[in-house]
Amino acid sequence: xxxxxSKLNFRKAVIQLTTKTQPVEATDDAFWDQFWxxxxxxxxxxxxxxxxxxxRAVREESPSNLATLCYKAVEKLVQxxxxxxxxxxxxxxxxxxxxLLTRVLPYIFExxxxxxxxxxxxxxxxxxxxxxxxxxxxxxxxxxxLLAIADLLFCPDxxxxxxxxxxxxxxxxxxxxxxxxxxxxxxxxxxxxPQPNYIHDVNRMELLKLLLTCFSxxxxxxxxxxxxxxxxxxxxxxxxxxxxxxxxxxxxxxxVCAYDPVGYGIPYNHLLFSDYREPLVEEAxxxxxxxxxxxxxxxxxxxxDGTTTGTAMDDSDPPGPENLFVNYLSRIHREEDFQFILxxxxxxxxxxxxxxxxxxxxxxxxFHQELLVLFWKLCDFNKKFLFFVLKSSDVLDILVPTLYFLxxxxxxxxxxxxxxxxxxxxxxxxxxxxxxxxxxxxxSVRVPMDIPVxxxxxxxxxxxxxxxxxxxGHQRLQPLFxxxxxxxxxxxxxxxxLSMVAANKLLHLLEAFSTTWFLFSAAQNHHLxxxxxxxxxxxxxxxxxxxxxxxxxxxxxxSVFHQLANxxxxxxxxxxxxxxxxxxxxxLSRTGSQEGASMEGSRPAAPAEPGTxxxxxxxxxxxxxxxxxxxxxxxxxxxxxxxxxxxSSADGSPTAEEPGQAWREQRRLSSASASGQWSPTSxxxxxxxxxxxxxxxxxxxxxxxxxxxxICIDKGLTDESEILRFLQHxxxxxxxxxxxxxxxxxxxxxxxxxxWFRTYMWGVIYLRxxxxxxxxxxxxxxxxxxxx
Numbered sequence: 001x002x003x004x005x006s007k008l009n010f011r012k013a014v015i016q017l018t019t020k021t022q023p024v025e026a027t028d029d030a031f032w033d034q035f036w037x038x039x040x041x042x043x044x045x046x047x048x049x050x051x052x053x054x055x056r057a058v059r060e061e062s063p064s065n066l067a068t069l070c071y072k073a074v075e076k077l078v079q080x081x082x083x084x085x086x087x088x089x090x091x092x093x094x095x096x097x098x099x100l101l102t103r104v105l106p107y108i109f110e111x112x113x114x115x116x117x118x119x120x121x122x123x124x125x126x127x128x129x130x131x132x133x134x135x136x137x138x139x140x141x142x143x144x145x146l147l148a149i150a151d152l153l154f155c156p157d158x159x160x161x162x163x164x165x166x167x168x169x170x171x172x173x174x175x176x177x178x179x180x181x182x183x184x185x186x187x188x189x190x191x192x193x194p195q196p197n198y199i200h201d202v203n204r205m206e207l208l209k210l211l212l213t214c215f216s217x218x219x220x221x222x223x224x225x226x227x228x229x230x231x232x233x234x235x236x237x238x239x240x241x242x243x244x245x246x247x248x249x250x251x252x253x254x255x256v257c258a259y260d261p262v263g264y265g266i267p268y269n270h271l272l273f274s275d276y277r278e279p280l281v282e283e284a285x286x287x288x289x290x291x292x293x294x295x296x297x298x299x300x301x302x303x304x305d306g307t308t309t310g311t312a313m314d315d316s317d318p319p320g321p322e323n324l325f326v327n328y329l330s331r332i333h334r335e336e337d338f339q340f341i342l343x344x345x346x347x348x349x350x351x352x353x354x355x356x357x358x359x360x361x362x363x364x365x366x367f368h369q370e371l372l373v374l375f376w377k378l379c380d381f382n383k384k385f386l387f388f389v390l391k392s393s394d395v396l397d398i399l400v401p402t403l404y405f406l407x408x409x410x411x412x413x414x415x416x417x418x419x420x421x422x423x424x425x426x427x428x429x430x431x432x433x434x435x436x437x438x439x440x441x442x443x444s445v446r447v448p449m450d451i452p453v454x455x456x457x458x459x460x461x462x463x464x465x466x467x468x469x470x471x472x473g474h475q476r477l478q479p480l481f482x483x484x485x486x487x488x489x490x491x492x493x494x495x496x497x498l499s500m501v502a503a504n505k506l507l508h509l510l511e512a513f514s515t516t517w518f519l520f521s522a523a524q525n526h527h528l529x530x531x532x533x534x535x536x537x538x539x540x541x542x543x544x545x546x547x548x549x550x551x552x553x554x555x556x557x558x559s560v561f562h563q564l565a566n567x568x569x570x571x572x573x574x575x576x577x578x579x580x581x582x583x584x585x586x587x588l589s590r591t592g593s594q595e596g597a598s599m600e601g602s603r604p605a606a607p608a609e610p611g612t613x614x615x616x617x618x619x620x621x622x623x624x625x626x627x628x629x630x631x632x633x634x635x636x637x638x639x640x641x642x643x644x645x646x647x648s649s650a651d652g653s654p655t656a657e658e659p660g661q662a663w664r665e666q667r668r669l670s671s672a673s674a675s676g677q678w679s680p681t682s683x684x685x686x687x688x689x690x691x692x693x694x695x696x697x698x699x700x701x702x703x704x705x706x707x708x709x710x711i712c713i714d715k716g717l718t719d720e721s722e723i724l725r726f727l728q729h730x731x732x733x734x735x736x737x738x739x740x741x742x743x744x745x746x747x748x749x750x751x752x753x754x755x756w757f758r759t760y761m762w763g764v765i766y767l768r769x770x771x772x773x774x775x776x777x778x779x780x781x782x783x784x785x786x787x788x
Contacts, residue, residue: 006039011049018054023064032072036096037089043206046099047772055107059114067117070104073097074145081151085158094152095203098210101145102774105213109220110779118142119232142214146237149211150244153251154179159203161194179247187254187344188337201280208283209774211237212765215290219762219780223618223755231293238291238323245324249291252284253329256374257344261351261365278365285370286765291325292377293761295754330381338388345375346397353404353447368405369764372421373757379428380749390434393441396458400445402426403465407449410473411605414614414788417760419469423483424747426462427626430487431746433636436494448601456499459491463498467505471512474607482524482623485509485531486745492538493632493742497546503553506532511560516568516577520680526688527623529564534743537696540732541739548727551700552720555708558701565694569685578680608788615763616784621752627745638744695737703735759783 013034017024024031041049058066080094108114118141156162160182184204186193214233238245259281332338349372351365375398379386389395406422409415429435439459451464466484469477488506498506512518513528536554539547554561568574598604608614620626630638707730708723715722763783766775 003041007041007045007049009034010039010041010045014050014054017062017065017069018057020065021062023062024068026068026072032069035069035100036073036076036093039092039096041096041099043099043102043209043772046096046103050100050103052107052777055104059107059111066104066108070101070108070117071141073101074141074148077101077148077152078144081148081155085152085155091158091203094158095206098206102206102210102213102772106216106220106775106778109217115217115220118145142233143236143241146211146214146233147242149207149214150237150242150248153204153207153248154182154244156182159200159207160184161197161200179244183247183254184251185254185258187250187258187340188332189250190254193258196277198276201276205280205283208280208287209769212283212287212290212769213774215287216762216765216775218290218293218758219766219775219782220778222781223759223783231290234291234293235323238325240324242324246328249288249325249328252288253341255284256281256288256348256371257341259344259348261348282365282367282370282768285367285374286768288325289370289373289377289761290765291323292329292374292381293758294323294326294381295749295751326381329378332382333384335388338385341378341385342389342394342398345371345378346394346401349375349398349401353401367768368401369418369421370768372402372405372418372425373761373764376421376425376428376757379425386428386432387434390429390432390438393438395429395435395438396441399426399429399439399458399462400447403461404447404449407451407465407468408605410469410477412608413474413476414608414612416474416476417615417617417763419473419477419480420617420620420756421760423480423487424753426487427483427490428747430490431627431744433494433632433744436491439491439494440496446599448599448603450598450602450604452501453599454499454501456502457495457497459495460499460502462491463488463502463505467509470509472605479620481528482531483626485528485535486623486627489531489535489538490744492535493542495539495547496543498539498550500549500553503547503550506535506550507553507557507560510536511557514560514564516573517580519567520574520577520685523678523680523684529692530688533693533697537693537740538742540696540700541736542742544732548724548730551704551727552724554697555701555705558705561694561697561701564692565698567685567689569682569689571682574680574682574685610788612788613767614786614788615759615766616786617763618756618759620756621750623745625750625752626747628748630744630746632742632744638746641743693740699736700732703732704730 013031016031016034026032055066058069074097076093076097080090080097083090085091085094108117121138121140153159154177156177163181180190183190183192184194215231215237217233218231236242242248259277261278332341348365349368352368379389389398402422402425406419409418436459439462440457443456443458443461449465451461451468454460454464466488470481470484510529510532513525513532519526519529536550539550544551568577629641631641633639704727708726711723711726759782766780766783766785769775
C-alpha cells in the first residue's frame with residue numbers, strides 16, 4: 001500500500017476516534033488496528049496527523065477511548081517484545097505504536113486527573129488479555145510499557161545484531177537472551193564493537209524517544225522545594241525489575257563516549273555521507289542524564305546486592321542508591337574505563353572549537369549542554385572519576401571547551417543555564433588542589449576567542465575569560481560573580497606565575513568592585529572584594545616568587561587599597577555614593593582595563609536572536625549554601641570548618657568565621673534589598689570594613705613602594721622591565737605577617753542545586769526536541785517557556 005494511502009487511512013482512524021462519542025470496545029480489533037497495522041507513517045507524519053486539539057478533545061469528551069488507545073498500543077509493544085519482532089509487519093506495528101504513544105503521552109501528563117492512569121491496573125488488559133495468571137495481569141500499564149521498551153532495545157535483528165550463525169538456527173529466544181552480550185558499543189565493560197547498522201540505530205532512536213517521553217512526566221509538576229520527589233517512571237526503569245538495566249546503561253554511556261563526529265577520522269568526510277549516529281547519540285545522552293537525575297544530598301538508601309555487576313563495576317564500596325544507573329555510574333573504577341569516558345567527553349566538547357580552526361572540517365554537534373550535565377553527574381557521583389580527571393593535564397581538555405562556551409554565551413540571555421553549569425563544573429573542580437596545580441600548564445592552543453591576546457598559562461586563560469564574563473556579560477549573570485571569584489580564590493594558592501594581562505584584569509575587578517556606589521548598593525557586594533583580597537593574599541603568601549607581574553600591578557594600583565582602608569562610613573558619604581549610582585547605571589565600566597585587541601578569527605559574543613525560545617530556571621543557592629569551607633593542613637589534607645549543628649562556637653576557632661560570620665545575616669538582608677527595603681547604614685559598613693584582610697598587602701606596599709620609587713628616581717626610569725626585574729629578585733621573607741591557613745570552599749551537594757539541575761536539564765531537552773516537537777505547546781509546569 002502506498003504511503004499516501006496509508007496516511008489517509010491513519011487520518012481517517014484519528015477522525016473516527018475524535019468523533020465517536022460512544023466508547024469503542026477494546027476487542028474491536030478492526031477499529032484499533034487501523035492505527036498501527038497497515039500504515040507506514042513516520043514520527044513526523046504521526047505528529048502532523050494527530051493534532052493537539054484532537055488529542056485534548058478525546059481526553060475531555062471520550063476518555064474511555066483515549067484509555068483504550070493507550071493500553072492497546074502498550075499491549076502491542078508488549079506482544080512485540082514477547083515474540084521478538086521477527087516479521088517486518090511486527091516491527092512496523094511496534095514502531096507505529098511507539099510513535100503514537102510518544103505523541104499522546106504529554107497530553108496525558110498535562111492533565112492532573114489523568115496522571116495516575118498509567119500507574120493503575122487496567123482490568124482484563126493483561127499481556128494479550130488471555131487470562132494469564134492474575135499477578136502478571138496486575139502490572140500497572142507504566143511498568144508493562146517500560147519493560148517492553150527495555151526488551152525491545154535488545155531485540156535481535158530489530159535493535160541489535162543477531163548472533164545466529166545461519167537462518168536455519170531457530171530464532172534467538174527473547175527470554176533466555178543475555179542482553180549483556182548485545183551491548184551496543186565497545187567501551188566500559190564491553191570490548192566488542194558491533195558493525196554500525198543504520199536501521200538498528202533508527203529503531204533504537206524511536207524507542208529511546210518514547211522512553212524519554214515516559215520520563216517527561218517530571219516536566220508537568222511544578223518545581224518542588226523537597227526535591228526528594230522521585231520520578232516514578234525513572235525509579236521503576238532503573239530498578240532491579242528491569243533485567244536489562246546494566247547492558248542498557250552501558251550501551252547508552254558507550255554510545256555517547258565512543259562517538260566521533262569527525263567521520264571516522266577523516267576531515268570533511270561528514271560532507272560525503274549523512275551521519276545517522278548523531279541523533280542516536282543525542283537521544284542516548286538525554287536519556288542517560290534523565291535516568292541519573294538523583295539528589296545525591298538526600299540519598300542514603302540500602303540497595304542492590306553488588307554481585308551481578310561484572311568486573312567493570314567496583315564491588316568493594318558499600319551498596320549505593322537504589323537507582324541502578326546511578327549505582328553503576330558510581331562504581332565504575334577501572335583506569336581504562338575512566339580514560340575512555342574522559343577522552344570521549346573531551347573530544348565531543350572540543351568539537352565546536354575544531355570548527356573554528358578548520359571550518360566545516362567536522363560535523364558541528366549541538367548537544368554540549370547534555371555532555372556538561374553528564375560530566376557533572378560523573379564527577380558528582382563517582383569521586384574516583386573526579387580524582388582521575390585531575391590526575392593528569394587531561395582535565396585541561398575539559399577546561400578549555402568549558403571556558404570557550406562560557407565566553408561565547410556570556411551576552412546571550414537564552415544561554416544563562418549553560419553559563420551556570422559551566423561555572424558549577426569549574427567550582428566543583430576548583431575544590432581539589434590538583435586543579436589549581438594543573439592550571440600552571442602553558443596555554444598554547446590558539447582557539448579563536450573574543451578575549452585579549454595574552455601569553456601565559458591556563459590560569460591566565462581562566463582569569464581573562466572570567467573578567468570578560470563579569471565586565472561584558474548579560475546582567476542576569478550577576479548571581480554567578482560569587483561563584484566565579486570563589487573559583488579564583490580556590491586555585492590562587494597554587495598559581496605559580498600570572499601574566500601581566502591576567503594580573504591587570506584582577507586589579508581592574510577590584511577597582512570596579514570597590515567603588516563606593518557598588519559596595520553600598522547591595523547587601524552582599526562587598527563579598528566580591530573579600531574574595532579578591534583573599535586571592536591576592538594567597539598568591540603573595542604562597543607564590544610570591546613567580547608573581548612579580550601581580551606584585552607590580554598591586555603597586556601600580558596601590559591607591560585602590562588605600563581607598564578601601566579609608567572607606568567612608570558616615571551617612572552623608574553613603575548617601576552621596578548612592579546618588580552617584582543613580583547617574584551611572586552601567587554596572588561595571590570597562591575604563592581602566594586596557595582591553596587589548598581580541599584574538600584573530602574570533603567573533604564577538606552575540607546576544608540572543610530576537611524570538612529565541614528559552615526556559616526559565618529556578619534560583620541557585622547562595623555561595624554559602626553551595627560550598628563548604630575547609631582548611632588545608634600542613635600535609636595537604638582538608639579539614640572541614642563548617643560547625644556541625646551540635647557544636648557550639650565555644651571551641652575557639654574564629655578563623656572560619658572571619659569573613660563568614662555576617663553571611664547568613666547578609667543573605668537575609670539581601671533578600672530584603674531585592675524587594676527594595678534594604679539600605680546601607682554606618683553600622684553595617686563598619687561591621688565588615690574592619691574585617692577587610694588588608695594587612696598582608698599593606699605590609700607589602702610599605703616595604704616595596706619606597707624601594708621601587710628609589711629605583712625610578714635613581715635611574716630616571718619609566719621602564720617597567722627594570723622594576724619587574726627588581727621585583728623578581730626581591731623577597732619579603734620575614735617581612736610579611738605569618739601566612740594564614742589556606743581556605744578552600746568546596747562544592748557540596750544540596751537539594752537546591754538538585755532542583756536547579758532538574759529544571760535546567762528538562763528545559764534543554766524541551767528546547768532541543770523540535771523534530772518532532774514532543775512537548776511543544778503542552779502545559780508544562782516545571783519551567784516557563786519565554787521568548788527573548
